[in-house]
Amino acid sequence: MSEQGRILLVEDNPDDVELTLRAFKKQGLVNQIDVVNDGQDALDYLFRKGRFAGKVTSPLPSLVLLDLNLPRVDGIEVLKQIRSERKTRCVPVTILTTSREEEDLSMSYELGANSYIRKPVDFHQFTEAVKQLGFYWLLLNERPF
Structure with a gap:
């Protein structure tokens, strides 16, 4: 449920993180944005485990913006686990990364990423x-949940 x-x-x-939050604000997108700083916290947040057990009462997010180069658990593994669980399988995941590796691009789509965006360096392009x-x-896409 989203x-x-x-x-x-x-x-x-x-x-x-700051750049992304500023870009959303600059574009007038006032959506609630929850931030986690590593892959394990992302999984714990989504599956209500670890430090998020019993603390996160809101439904699943409508969108996950996922970096690939993360500490503890990398973004590829996070994506694998999101897609392997029934309750998170349909949550849209956009890879938002600086990675220029073709293997990362291919693997992300093979594992079910909905889109892959290389972070532009220029703030205007990023916004x-x-x-x-x-x-x-958040506005056009119809979600199944």
């Missing part, structure tokens, strides 16, 4: 990408 417009941002770089992400995934 709460309208809630986003889970999985990002370990504080500068990228435009965030605007398009928000518009599509």
